[in-house]
Amino acid sequence: EVQLVESGGGLVQPGGSLRLSCSASGFAFSSYWMHWVRQAPGKGLVWVSRINSDGSSSTYADSVKGRFTISRDNAKNTLFLQMNSLRAEDTAVYYCTRDVANWGQGTLVTVSS
Amino acid sequence: EIVLTQSPGTLSLSPGERATLSCRASQSVSSTSLAWYQQKPGQAPRLLIYGASSRATGIPDTFSGSGSGTDFTLTISRLEPEDFAVYYCQQYGSSPWTFGQGTKVEIK
Numbered sequence: 001e002v003q004l005v006e007s008g009g010g011l012v013q014p015g016g017s018l019r020l021s022c023s024a025s026g027f028a029f030s031s032y033w034m035h036w037v038r039q040a041p042g043k044g045l046v047w048v049s050r051i052n053s054d055g056s057s058s059t060y061a062d063s064v065k066g067r068f069t070i071s072r073d074n075a076k077n078t079l080f081l082q083m084n085s086l087r088a089e090d091t092a093v094y095y096c097t098r099d100v101a102n103w104g105q106g107t108l109v110t111v112s113s
Numbered sequence: 114e115i116v117l118t119q120s121p122g123t124l125s126l127s128p129g130e131r132a133t134l135s136c137r138a139s140q141s142v143s144s145t146s147l148a149w150y151q152q153k154p155g156q157a158p159r160l161l162i163y164g165a166s167s168r169a170t171g172i173p174d175t176f177s178g179s180g181s182g183t184d185f186t187l188t189i190s191r192l193e194p195e196d197f198a199v200y201y202c203q204q205y206g207s208s209p210w211t212f213g214q215g216t217k218v219e220i221k
Binding site for chain 2: 035037044045046047050059061095099100101103104105106
């Protein structure tokens with residue numbers, strides 16, 4: 001069974017940093033591209049970033065480009081999202097996904113003073 | 114990027130009624146790359162339909178998807194109490210993934 005478990009969310013001040021993790025199990029993690037999708041409170045789903053299977057290529061939504069960095073450790077079956085220069089509008093639940101069928105439960109990031 | 118527009122924004126129906134949700138794309142979407150999700154408060158999205166018309170594992174046959182090109186439809190043939198939720202369409206064939214803004218199906 002595919003399992004994706006996010007962690008690392010919390011309350012952070014504007015301008016601060018946070019690193020999200022997504023622990024994967026039940027599949028060959030190193031063979032799959034992975035994505036982060038976020039959802040602000042009461043709002044819709046927004047794609048944030050994706051990384052290819054060996055970590056050599058990544059893309060970002062314009063809203064996070066230059067501030068967020070996606071990475072992975074295939075030896076530890078873990079996906080990361082390093083978030084710097086956080087803004088109030090980054091407040092959201094962050095989901096990691098393997099594909100349309102497999103999502104984590106999400107981790108809440110709140111950016112507030 | 115492909116913009117997806119869902120309509121209506123809110124659908125007010127009674128249990129047992131039929132729900133028809135629309136998703137229109139700003140440019141052609143590969144029919145193999147259009148998905149529909151159901152989301153309830155505090156939960157992750159749940160995949161209902163992929164490839165425009167294929168039901169995901171465990172999804173009842175009251176849910177069906179259709180369409181191609183720029184116009185897609187999710188139909189719930191008879192609403193059960195647990196079907197009242199927010200529904201999103203998504204295209205995953207072109208980068209970046211994009212989602213519609215959602216349709217809320219509420220109890221009338």
